[in-house]
Amino acid sequence: MMRIAIIGTGNVAWQFANAFREKHNVEFIYGRNAKKAEQLAQSVEAAFSTSFNQIPRDLDLYLIAISDDQIESVAGQIPEVSGIVAHTSGSVDLTVIPHEKSGVFYPLQTLSKEKVVDWKKVPLCVESQHAESLKALTELGSDLSKNVQQIDSQQxxxxxxxxxxxxxxxxxxxxxxxxxxxxxxxxxxxxxxxxxxxxxxxxxxxxxxxxxxxxxxxxxxxxxxxxxxxxxxxxxxxxxxxxxxxxxxxxxx
CATH class of the missing domain: 1.10.1040.20 (ProC-like, C-terminal domain)
Structure with missing residues (x-):
């Protein structure tokens, strides 16, 4: 069971936060908008904050689910943590995350808060240069989907x-x-x-x-x-x- 923080409060963040909680612990939500962060946190019974300094350092996964053009900036503001720091983008390179345990956890699906997702059918593309992180992301993906593929940034x-x-x-x-x-x-x-x-x-x-x-x-x-x-x-x-x-x-x- 992974202990997870979600960085973001949009459609992808909502879908993943609620999907993960079936088998994992979503413990923290970060969002720039306090109201949106609180709403998502309440839906998964997690803590929340609008400050990077409040992010717990000892979780297993910090999933950045925000707009593509903000990923590099936000990844650079996440403090040194013990877990994997991964983003969910299809177009952003793995290397924009300045953490040793960096990764990508990309859902090949259009997502919105209102529509229920059949995660078993959604291809999940995972990537990491860190062997243990790649294994962990692959296993996490397998908890959701029957189609998890290890795909590099170019692909x-x-x-x-x-x-x-x-x-x-x-x-x-x-x-x-x-x-x-x-x-x-x-x-x-x-x-x-x-x-x-x-x-x-x-x-x-x-x-x-x-x-x-x-x-x-x-x-x-x-x-x-x-x-x-x-x-x-x-x-x-x-x-x-x-x-x-x-x-x-x-x-x-």
Whole structure:
């Protein structure tokens, strides 16, 4: 059983704090915002503080779950501790943590406080140059997930970039679709079966084999009709043309 401190109070911090407490002791929460730190601490029955000086020195894991651009600064402010200091980012290098027992514990999943996570299905990418720390992070990951992989920083950056395309960009495309439907007084739910089938087919046969639509067919008349419909939507027209061209370019590769 590990004794754990969570550094952060956002979505990732909330999810990990509540997931860990089933088999481990989450003993301390650090947050810049006292109210948010207290709320998370109460949910897992932990102590909390807004001061780095109050962080206990003798815990097993100090998990930094904050925005990527703050990790290096925060890691440098954590005092000398006996346990592992790890972050949860997909794009930040292991070496930004100036502690001997540094590590990475990256969940390859989009997380929010409100949605229950099935951790058994979530890939967890772990990394450390310290053998005992790597073993401990791998074992901790195995308590949550059936898919724990030892991934180095270069591989993790590639995974994170791919995830942005697969997750963040695809969600943005759905938001654009929702905007267009609203203008015609239509509900986004009409696209749900199509979205589900698209994802299912991409996972089954591979996205390169699952591509359909006017761009891959070279249907110039339909492309032109769509462009005309978007003549008053400069941003969406630019996206439409760029993505259509990208699809056509891959067709000829």
């Amino acid at each position: 993790r950056r590639a995974i994170h970039l791919a995830a942005v395309f697969a997750c963040n960009f695809s969600n943005h495309m759905m938001a654009n679709a929702q905007e267009l439907l609203r203008e015609s007084e239509l509900d986004f739910s009409i696209l749900k079966p199509l979205i589900e089938e698209t994802v299912e087919k991409a996972l089954e046969v591979g996205p390169d084999n699952a591509q359909t639509g006017p761009a891959i067919r070279g249907d110039e008349k339909t492309l032109e009709k769509h462009q005309n419909l978007l003549e008053n939507h400069a941003r969406l027209l630019e996206i439409y043309n760029l993505v259509s061209q990208s699809i056509q370019d891959t067709r000829h590769e």
